Amino acid sequence: MRLFTATVVVSAGLICSYDVPAKTFSEIITASASRDWRAVDDNNTLYLSLSSGLVVIELAPQFAPHHVANIKTLAQEGYYDGLAILRSQDNYVVQWADPAADTSAAKPVKKAKRNLDAEYTVKYDAAFAFTPLPDVDGYASIVGHSNGFAAARDPNDKTTWLTHCYGAVGVSRGSADNSGDGTSLYVVTGHAPRHLDRNITVVGRVLIGMEWLSSLPRGSGALGFYSDTSQYVPINTVKLATELTATQRLSLEVLRTDSATFSTAIESLRNRTAEWYKRPAGHVELCNVNVPVRQR
Amino acid sequence: MRLFTATVVVSAGLICSYDVPAKTFSEIITASASRDWRAVDDNNTLYLSLSSGLVVIELAPQFAPHHVANIKTLAQEGYYDGLAILRSQDNYVVQWADPAADTSAAKPVKKAKRNLDAEYTVKYDAAFAFTPLPDVDGYASIVGHSNGFAAARDPNDKTTWLTHCYGAVGVSRGSADNSGDGTSLYVVTGHAPRHLDRNITVVGRVLIGMEWLSSLPRGSGALGFYSDTSQYVPINTVKLATELTATQRLSLEVLRTDSATFSTAIESLRNRTAEWYKRPAGHVELCNVNVPVRQR
Numbered sequence: 001m002r003l004f005t006a007t008v009v010v011s012a013g014l015i016c017s018y019d020v021p022a023k024t025f026s027e028i029i030t031a032s033a034s035r036d037w038r039a040v041d042d043n044n045t046l047y048l049s050l051s052s053g054l055v056v057i058e059l060a061p062q063f064a065p066h067h068v069a070n071i072k073t074l075a076q077e078g079y080y081d082g083l084a085i086l087r088s089q090d091n092y093v094v095q096w097a098d099p100a101a102d103t104s105a106a107k108p109v110k111k112a113k114r115n116l117d118a119e120y121t122v123k124y125d126a127a128f129a130f131t132p133l134p135d136v137d138g139y140a141s142i143v144g145h146s147n148g149f150a151a152a153r154d155p156n157d158k159t160t161w162l163t164h165c166y167g168a169v170g171v172s173r174g175s176a177d178n179s180g181d182g183t184s185l186y187v188v189t190g191h192a193p194r195h196l197d198r199n200i201t202v203v204g205r206v207l208i209g210m211e212w213l214s215s216l217p218r219g220s221g222a223l224g225f226y227s228d229t230s231q232y233v234p235i236n237t238v239k240l241a242t243e244l245t246a247t248q249r250l251s252l253e254v255l256r257t258d259s260a261t262f263s264t265a266i267e268s269l270r271n272r273t274a275e276w277y278k279r280p281a282g283h284v285e286l287c288n289v290n291v292p293v294r295q296r
Numbered sequence: 297m298r299l300f301t302a303t304v305v306v307s308a309g310l311i312c313s314y315d316v317p318a319k320t321f322s323e324i325i326t327a328s329a330s331r332d333w334r335a336v337d338d339n340n341t342l343y344l345s346l347s348s349g350l351v352v353i354e355l356a357p358q359f360a361p362h363h364v365a366n367i368k369t370l371a372q373e374g375y376y377d378g379l380a381i382l383r384s385q386d387n388y389v390v391q392w393a394d395p396a397a398d399t400s401a402a403k404p405v406k407k408a409k410r411n412l413d414a415e416y417t418v419k420y421d422a423a424f425a426f427t428p429l430p431d432v433d434g435y436a437s438i439v440g441h442s443n444g445f446a447a448a449r450d451p452n453d454k455t456t457w458l459t460h461c462y463g464a465v466g467v468s469r470g471s472a473d474n475s476g477d478g479t480s481l482y483v484v485t486g487h488a489p490r491h492l493d494r495n496i497t498v499v500g501r502v503l504i505g506m507e508w509l510s511s512l513p514r515g516s517g518a519l520g521f522y523s524d525t526s527q528y529v530p531i532n533t534v535k536l537a538t539e540l541t542a543t544q545r546l547s548l549e550v551l552r553t554d555s556a557t558f559s560t561a562i563e564s565l566r567n568r569t570a571e572w573y574k575r576p577a578g579h580v581e582l583c584n585v586n587v588p589v590r591q592r
Binding site: 137166177215280290 | 489511574585
């Protein structure tokens with residue numbers, strides 16, 4: 001491990017400068033305190049069950065309250081159970097929906113709403129959680145993290161939005177702004193398509209199980225849709241965590257992005273000190289920050 | 297399709313302004329002329345054959361001449377044939393090597409060299425191809441494209457380097473700068489890990505077949521290595537294209553990144569005009585530009 005020189009106050013009035021080992025990201029996370037973590041809110045967490053494995057999605061109601069509410073209603077009425085992943089486009093997204101959505105055999109929606117107004121951005125005020133990154137971003141004037149989610153802000157109109165980083169979950173729509181409702185969702189599985197930011201409603205992110213989505217065979221049809229319907233990947237169930245028994249739930253925690261530990265961890269990504277690295281980047285791009293998740 | 301207003305000289309001295317349809321990226325590529333494309337150089341192209349499919353890699357000798365020469369020697373002496381992909385780390389890289397590399401059963405290297413000096417950057421001069429992007433980048437002061445490859449520059453010391461975008465191919469190494477030689481290579485399969493730029497030698501990019509690498513099951517061991525050796529993905533052969541028969545080769549072409557067509561295509565990514573998009577980004581990040589490849 002390489003050393004860097006730090007100036008540390010060791011007692012009142014006495015400042016000394018000496019070499020200390022700069023910790024790596026994983027060392028910082030390992031050394032974190034329990035207060036640096038928050039429990040994932042079961043009331044805003046979906047468990048998507050595939051035959052290959054479990055995908056856990058945390059929803060962010062503060063960014064898209066109506067869409068999140070509708071998605072929870074859809075999960076609670078069993079809408080997603082038995083649907084399928086229909087699309088896997090390389091370096092872009094997977095998407096699921098009702099394969100019969102456009103036919104007379106479409107699965108009916110019960111209590112949930114259809115065609116919600118867009119929630120591409122929301123207004124923020126001083127109380128809205130946000131920890132900015134120190135670095136420039138090409139797609140927004142300010143980027144950072146809000147309660148564990150990668151997000152951006154426009155201070156001119158006081159709007160904020162979730163960004164399309166790897167693992168972001170969004171609401172598929174047609175050309176009309178209000179053509180999405182949560183009956184079809186997508187997950188980013190490639191390099192962050194940030195040009196989608198503020199063009200489509202993002203509702204949360206995958207906490208664990210990304211590999212079951214990202215490693216799916218790519219579809220050979222246009223936009224990565226499976227042209228062979230035998231390739232559809234069945235969704236067994238999508239349950240809100242509160243519907244599961246205690247033993248079925250994972251006790252997940254997310255690192256608090258408003259903690260000093262997170263800020264230290266960010267700096268360890270901006271300037272990596274592990275011996276392997278020869279030249280610190282002096283920068284970390286928003287979507288290169290993977291906010292840690294652990295099982296309690 | 298949305299319209300924008302363009303000012304066009306329609307005859308000498310007459311300028312008129314009227315609404316014209318702004319073309320999308322794919323429309324621009326479809327309308328390109330044959331002079332906008334260059335043939336891929338078979339002398340710098342590797343055909344990696346997996347049982348699932350073919351991966352074609354274009355090497356960039358102008359950025360890493362000694363490593364590219366060594367990799368070509370390794371391919372020509374059959375070093376890679378029968379090796380395996382040992383690692384698939386989600387949202388990061390796949391990596392191949394000799395599974396027995398650290399044992400007495402290691403496959404011998406014949407004419408190729410071991411442990412080359414790093415080629416993290418090279419010097420550029422006025423003749424070195426480069427088309428800059430107009431937009432800010434967090435990891436380098438200037439980014440753009442050089443002969444089809446995503447690259448960056450530091451005008452202060454006149455160095456340039458290939459960037460770690462999706463599909464970039466690099467030379468694995470240990471902690472020492474000169475511990476890489478091409479016997480083990482990696483390919484970026486996730487969000488661009490640009491912090492690796494200038495820390496490791498990049499030698500080229502995947503032109504076609506990324507899906508055979510990106511969709512591999514993720515390894516459960518540390519760093520995504522397959523802990524179960526039965527998961528190793530055999531590499532049948534890696535051949536330099538010039539070693540193949542004419543019928544075995546694909547006639548691939550890459551869009552010229554110094555063409556006006558490419559500049560127009562970049563602008564169509566910066567400000568997308570398809571009806572679906574509601575808010576143009578006004579920006580395109582280097583690794584969101586997929587330089588088109590086609591079969592002649």
